[in-house]
Amino acid sequence: MQWNLQQILKLSAYCLTAVCLTLGSSHLIADEKGDKKGDEKKAAEKKEEPKKEAPKKEEPKKEAPKKEEPKKEAPKKEEPKKEEPAKPAVTVKTLVTNLESPSGIAIQDGTGHVFVASRYGVYRYDAKGKTVDLEIDAYPTDIYGKGPKYNIGPLGLTFMSKDMLVIGDGSRPDGEELVRIYKVGDKPLEKWVKEDTAAQTLGPIKAGDKSAKGEGNFYGVAFGAGAIYVTCNGDDTKGWVAKSVVKDGKAGPLEPSIETKTATNVDAPAAITFTLDGKELVVGQMGEVNVAGDSLLTFYDPKTGKLTKSLKTGLSDIAGLAYSPKTKKLYATDFSWVDAAKGGLFELKIDGDKVTAEKIVSLDKPAAIAFDKEGNLYLSTFGTQGKDPEKSPGSLSVIKAGL
Numbered sequence: 001m002q003w004n005l006q007q008i009l010k011l012s013a014y015c016l017t018a019v020c021l022t023l024g025s026s027h028l029i030a031d032e033k034g035d036k037k038g039d040e041k042k043a044a045e046k047k048e049e050p051k052k053e054a055p056k057k058e059e060p061k062k063e064a065p066k067k068e069e070p071k072k073e074a075p076k077k078e079e080p081k082k083e084e085p086a087k088p089a090v091t092v093k094t095l096v097t098n099l100e101s102p103s104g105i106a107i108q109d110g111t112g113h114v115f116v117a118s119r120y121g122v123y124r125y126d127a128k129g130k131t132v133d134l135e136i137d138a139y140p141t142d143i144y145g146k147g148p149k150y151n152i153g154p155l156g157l158t159f160m161s162k163d164m165l166v167i168g169d170g171s172r173p174d175g176e177e178l179v180r181i182y183k184v185g186d187k188p189l190e191k192w193v194k195e196d197t198a199a200q201t202l203g204p205i206k207a208g209d210k211s212a213k214g215e216g217n218f219y220g221v222a223f224g225a226g227a228i229y230v231t232c233n234g235d236d237t238k239g240w241v242a243k244s245v246v247k248d249g250k251a252g253p254l255e256p257s258i259e260t261k262t263a264t265n266v267d268a269p270a271a272i273t274f275t276l277d278g279k280e281l282v283v284g285q286m287g288e289v290n291v292a293g294d295s296l297l298t299f300y301d302p303k304t305g306k307l308t309k310s311l312k313t314g315l316s317d318i319a320g321l322a323y324s325p326k327t328k329k330l331y332a333t334d335f336s337w338v339d340a341a342k343g344g345l346f347e348l349k350i351d352g353d354k355v356t357a358e359k360i361v362s363l364d365k366p367a368a369i370a371f372d373k374e375g376n377l378y379l380s381t382f383g384t385q386g387k388d389p390e391k392s393p394g395s396l397s398v399i400k401a402g403l
Contacts, residue, residue, distance in 0.1 A: 090345075090361045092379075092397050096125055096132050099394035101150045102380035104157030104221065105370040106165060111186050114370075114378050115165060116396050117154040121195070122167060124188050125396060133188035139171040139195050144217060145337070146289050150382065154195070156221035156230065156272075157368075160246065164199070166228055168218025174234040175214020178203045179221070179244070179254055202228075202244050202254035210256045211235040215242065220272035222281070225302040229281060230254065231269040237261060239269050241283065241300075258300055260285060263307040266296050271321040271368075275299075276328060280308065284318030289337040292316045297332070297348060297355055311355045315346065320368045324403050326375035331403065332357070333366035333379065340365055345379065347403070360403065364393075375401030 100119035107114055114125040121137035139153040156168035165184050169177045180198035205215035215234035222229045228244040228251055239261030245252040260269040264285055271284035281302040287294035295318040299309040313332070320333035329347055334357075336343035344362040348355055365382035372378070376398055383393030 090399055090403075092361060092363070092399055094395050094397045095127075095130075095378075096123070096396040097394075098392050099123075099380070099396065100392035101152050101382055102394040102396060103152070103155045103170070103219070103367050104168070105368040105378050105380055105396075106157035106159050107370050107372045107378065108159060108165075108184070108186075109162045109373075112372055113186075114372075114396065115157055115184075116368075116378075116380055117157050117167065118394060119151050119153045119392075121192065122154055122157070122165075123396075124184075126188070127398075131188070134192040135184065135189060136167070136182060136195050136197075137192045139169075141171050142173065142217075144170065147337075152217075155217065155219045158221045158223050158228075160223050160228065160251070161249070164249075166221050166223065166251075167198075168221045168230050170217045170219065172204075172216065174216030175206050175211075176204050177216035177218055177234075179218055179228070179230055179242075181251060200251055202251055203242075205232070205234070205240075205242060205254060205256060211238065211240065215240060215256065218242075219270045220283075222272045222274055224274040224278050224281070227302070228254075229257075229272060229302070231272050231283065232256070233268055233270070236267050239264075239267060239285070241269055241272070241281075241305075258305040260298065264296055264298060264310050266294060271318050271332065273321045273323065274302075276323050276325070282321055282330075284321050284332060286317045286319065286335075289317060292336075292338045295334070297350075309353070311350065311353060313348065313355045313357050315357050316342070319366060320379070322369045322371050322377070324371055324375055324377070325373060326401060327403065329403065331360070331369060331377070333363065333369055335365055335367065335382075340384070345369070345377075345399075361399075375403070377401075377403055 102116050102118040104117040116123050122135045124135045125132045141151050143149050144152045152170040154167050155170040158166050160166050165182045167180050179202040181200040183199045207214040212235050215232040217233035218230045220231040230242045232240040238259045240256040241258040242254050243257035244254045266285040266287050268286040269283050270286040273282050281300040283298045285296040293314050295313050295315040297311045297313050315334040317335040317337050318332050319335040323330050332346050332348050334343050345360045346357040363381050367380045369379045378398050385393050
């Protein structure tokens, strides 16, 4: 028992010693660091003492920043960039979904109803009542495009008068396509009508001396200068814009009028509109769908058909053109077949013989655009097919007035 007690006491002493050494060691490390810092400060003070005698040599260094002061003022030149975020963000509001290959858009005077063409027919959208109704149906279908390809029906739309709607067809083979004119009222129909119930039918433009294959895919339609103008994509060697002279409310024969390919050496006239003063016909030459950046913005004298200006835009596939009635600015959509991610709505700024295309908002395969009198911009987009094959990806949307 006594031996054990001694052993215990001895062991306790060893442990106490170890603890003390450990604590002491830890404390020493901190002290050593402190001593080192202290030593370094002292050493530094000693080393720095001679430098006190040489302030004259260091004076130029103190004055050096004065020479660089003008450089500090340079960023002031970049201050205007801070104003860019002040531009209001563009919001695209979807109005109608589940449309297949929606193309042309036309807005009715008085009612403000928006008519949109799609693969299955022409729909009427009432912005006030927020309703959409099928107006004209029973179109056949055709295929257009090169990777991807789309089923298409009616294409271009415009109003010849408040109650006369002009529709360019895309649902038939080239040489069989038609332009039809329908009388539409202020209210949606109780039941849609078939496409062959038109008040007047123009065409077809069959194969012949002017068009080797016959004309078709009447993508763009515009009314002005006393006539209906229709962009055609039948004979690619000519790139026709067809024309129908209107007299006393009746449209005359539809005939090839302007050879855009011959005038510009670029394929596929597509989007078409008039300048705000109605003096010039504006055509977007889409170009080859598999070539990027080849679209042109062109201007013609509607009476003579003479090309007055042809401008490179840097866009790939101009599909829609419209002037804002409020700001007088010109806008275009780029479908961008080669790279859909680059598609969108652009403002086209014209300065002499140059065009700057400023992107306003990205869109998924945009097509037609049209402004209403209040300056709201309606637009159609083909969109990208989702996982559900029963749901069409196309849509009709609006951007509130301000562009």
